[in-house]
Amino acid sequence: ANRELVALGTANFFGSAFGSYPAFGSLSRSKIANSAGAKTPLFGLVASFIVLITMLFLMPAFKYLPKSAIAAIVMVAAARLIEFHFEFLWKIRAYKEIGLTLFTFVATFFFGAELGIVLAIGISIFLVVKHTTLPSIEVLGRTSAGRWRDLRVMKGDAEMFPGILVIRIDESLYFGNIEQIVKMLNRLLSLGRLDAHPTDKSVLSEDIKGLVIDARNIHTIDANALTVLKDMFEDYHRRGIEICFAHLKDDHIRNLYKGGLTKLITIEHFHFNLNSAVNYLQDKRSKIAGESVASSTESAKSSPV
Structure with a gap:
């Protein structure tokens, strides 16, 4: 064809x-x-010959x-010509794609091909915009087997670490979703849940001082997203929140440095896996806590009785 x-x-x-x-x-x-x-x-010549003979001599038969x-x-x-994938889509629970396919079929059947296709394109654009305004962020916890899973799926079978929040962003970062992603991160850091209302109480046992971002699904970061990330890093730095990345691509790391983030984030903040990033933050927190205790003890000894 x-x-x-x-x-x-x-x-x-x-x-x-x-x-x-x-x-x-x-x-x-x-x-x-x-x-x-x-x-x-x-075949085209043969088909044309057959059509010609039919039109000249066989039309009364039709x-x-x-x-x-x-x-x-x-x-x-x-x-x-149609490739049916309903069984595959049903197995992977792609109900949105199945619904869009059925809607296109019904709209084309009742309203014609042109209007049906236009309606299908319009709904597809709407779904893309909706997906953009509601980016996917998952709060991760570590299971007893050492794997990181979505806490909403595991429902208590995965543990969080006090003072450390581990998340996974399943979107590329660009001008259309970066502001929404920052708002969602701020909500997580303050309340611990994405579905929490600003007036709700926090579910966190203590304030978050370390944020680990699983960036394996961040394929691109545009210039606008990089600018917003820089402002976010500066804000978190003032609040005493340290950020680490896991699985971040080398190109993105170079762009972060070229964007002037060397004062806020160093090579120690990039890790090959989540366990390494969490261990780094835990060790740093322990070191800071130890220095604080030592400073308090030294101050107590030097103060007059």
Whole structure:
């Protein structure tokens, strides 16, 4: 079918300079040719000859043929062009894609192909915008087997670490979602839940001082997102919150440094896995706590009785 389209396009391109009759084809016609065993463009000549003979001598035989029979021929040919993946989509619970497919079918059936396609495109754009304004962020916990899983899925079978929040961002960062992502992070740091209302009480046992971001699914970061990240890092630095990345791509690390973040984040804040990042924050917190205790003890000894 692809070769036929290229051949038709080339023929029409050069033929238009000589006023030739435009050649044309269709997917259903190509499917019929393939089902008939056609291997070369000679099929077009044979088919044209058969059509000519039919039009000249056999038309009376089709006088009483109902239009539904002709429609059935076209439907049978067109049905084989459709690849059905409903079983696969159902297994992976892609209900949104199934619903969109069924809606397109119904809209095309009742309102025509053009309006059905326009409605399907409109809904697809709406879903993309909705997905952009509601980015996917998961709060992770470590299971007894040492794996990191979404706390909403594990429901108590995964543990959090006091003072440390581990999240995974399943989106590329760009101008359309970065502001929303920052708001969601601030809500997590203050309340511990994405679905919490600003007036709700925090579910955190203590204030968050360390944030670990699983960045394996962050494929791109545009310039606007980089600027917002810089402002976010500066804000968290003033609040005493340290940020670490796990699985961040090398290109993104270089862009962070080129963006002037070397004073806020160093090579120690980039890790190959989540366990390494969490261990780094825990060790640093322990060290700071030890220095604080030592400073308090020294101050107590030096003070007069």
